[in-house]
Amino acid sequence: MSGRVKRQPMLMKRIRKEYKQGKLIIGITGTHQNVGVTHLGLMLATYLSEWLGHRTAYIEVGDKQPSSSDISSLKSYFYGGEEESMEEDSYTVHRVTFYPQKDSKNLVDIMNDRYQCLILDFGSDWKNINEFLRCDIKIVVSSLAAWKKHKFMNFLTVSKEIKTSDSWIYAIPFAAEKQIKAAGREFGRSMYGVPYEPDPFLLSQNMIHFFRKFI
Template sequence: MLGKKSPAVNTRSPRITGICGAGRSVGTTHLAVWSANYLASCCQKKTAVVEWSSHSDFVHLCLDDKNGQTARAFRLLEVDYYPQGEKEALASCIRSGYEEILIDFGPVRQEIRAEWFRCQIRILTASLSEWKLEAFLEFLAEEEELGKGWSCMAAFGSKAIRYEIEKQFRIPIEKIPFSEDVFQVDKTAMAWFGKRFP
């Protein structure tokens, strides 16, 4: 369950960041949790992460000890997590005075596209490894105009593939720095995140 500590309520609308992946296991949850820890610990922002997929990745972060069930919401290192929260949890977070809300959408799919496009910041995570490129290339081919406020990031893959995709689709692909622990934000990560979350 959420801890008792409650920062002052934010009266402004929260910034909502949507992170989805071009396929499974491309770093979407890793980036969402790491970003949340940066915003909460380094920027002192009241931060929540909403899980908007059926993969239940957050179940590994917290189990309710009383009955072995996943908690409806829990706090870990000053970040509030909402497992399998979707619309109801997002609405609650907006009303609760969070300054930053990150949505972990999991893999990109038709049913989340409209909600992802409503986010102020939209991040697509991808893998540039040859065996995971298909979903990423399909997404880029289908989207004629993604508009402003979105970016593509990848932690894995070769520079040659990155260059070819950037050239073909005329988009920049940012390299996500290596991170062993999403709960630690070092000086290099702080500098990187500072440019992504001004």
């Protein structure tokens, strides 16, 4: 997205205040499958660890089978299926510690560890909504494509019962800035266009600028 933010909304000021006082917990969910939750989460992890120098944990929340777990697949990619590495509960890549397939019962111990930032990847699974609501920053990834916009609208209908849902951050990949601004006005939500970034571990200046808007 182009242009500068002239003033910080009160939400962003509150987030930065919480961040300075202790560890920051960021939850990312999606309005439907394959919308880009994990890709955005990996870029955020790169930003927090490589650019800001923070000790970061990435937690895949849920009980997926290894074959359907993106974070387990990422481990196989980097470690090449090494038996000793594959048996470990977590692994570290680019100074980020990854925890595949953790249910809500396993989160406490990880959160009590000495991480400065924790990213919780909820995918599109809504059954862990209570954990999502406890996060300091809540990001929803969606699409404004004509054939997928109804999924975004369905999500708004379901989540409107939650009082704080109008303060969540909505991240929209592959959409024109004009379209995003129009949707933000239409639905009364804070919406941001996600710059195209093919490699989540190698960020462009556009991506850095994107994250600086709310972290």
